[in-house]
Amino acid sequence: MKEKEKTKDKILAELGKLKLKAKHLEEAELSLRESEERYRRLLESVTDYVYTVTVRNGQAVGTQHGAGCLNVTGYSAEEYDADPLLWYRMVHEEDRDAVLAQVGMLHQGLDAPSIEHRIRHKDGSTRWVRSTPVIRRDAFGRVAFYDGVIQDITKYKNVEEQVRHAALHDPLTTLPNRLLLSDRLARMLEEARRENAKVAVLFVDLDNFKPVNDQYGHGVGDAVLKEAASRLVRHVRASDTVARVGGDEFVVALGKQQGEAGAIDVARKLIKAMARPYRTLKRQKGPGCSVGISFYPDDGLTPETLIGKADRAMYYVKNHIRGEYAIFSHLPAANSPARLP
Secondary structure, X not given: OHHHHHHHHHHHHHHHHHHHHHHHHHHHHHHHHHHHHHHHHHHHHOOOEEEEEEEEOOEEEEEEEOOOHHHHHOXXXXXXXXXXXXXXXXXXXXXXXXXXXXHHHHHOOOOOOOEEEEEEOOOOOEEEEEEEEEEEEOOOOOEEEEEEEEEEOHHHHHHHHHHHHHHHEOOOOOOEOHHHHXXXXXXXXXXXXXXXXXXXXXXXEEOOHHHHHHHHOHHHHHHHHHXXXXXXXXOOOOOOEEXXXXXXXXXXXXXXXXXXXXXXXXXXXXXXXXXXXEHHHOOEEOOOEEEEEEEEOOOOOOHHHHHHHHHHHHHHHHHHOOOOEEEHHHOOOOOOOOOOO
């Protein structure tokens, strides 16, 4: 009899535990429903693109998109519902790994930082957005949802790019300035070191540019500089760099050179191009140019050294016979131009 009473008491105790657990589950479910309703109202009230992802056992099982998605992405909530992978395909290919890494952290229950990435708007344009996720957990601490706020930061990014461009480019010719030149040249040198190749640095200085300013004014002088810059760019490869480093001074960096012949050929083309009549001077003969050349690794191992030695070679030409080129390592001791055939 006592055994039966013990069994009965044990069963009652287990039922009590089950009822308590059921109550907790009911409360948790009610809490989730209330939370969903709050966030549904939130989705309808914000102007940014807000979405909620439902998570079960570490997997996304559903997504709710706020009305703001139409303004930010061009797609409606209904279009997202009809195409569950639309959100992924619209992410720029170069940014997809970062987006997937953020999603993976969230599914694991880890707080993920905000990221900035590009998306393809429905109209075909590229937009920049900032994605800021927040995890929501159930009563047992498991990830139940995570919310994401997608902000359109395209205007901010455009301003940021304009500031960055201004810091690295010459305002008159839009060519790279000395700072960007040094960075690109350093990359060329590193690549040349790995591939056992050469890099050529050509220092180009316009001849008789001051008389142009004196005779026609600085407005025409600026136009001549812009035309000269355009000619320099047209006579080098897209992988090369043309920079303006002074008033009428330019530097051309040529990567992946196997010898001196390629740089000499470019120097000759530049000298010929600069000597042609200038549109901005009403087809009169232009100022021309003198060119100094240095090579990595023969003349130096750093951008500063190579630019400096090309500059010295250029001044040698200016002081002896303008409209020519000189290679730093070939400069003779005698006062004659260092000119290769």
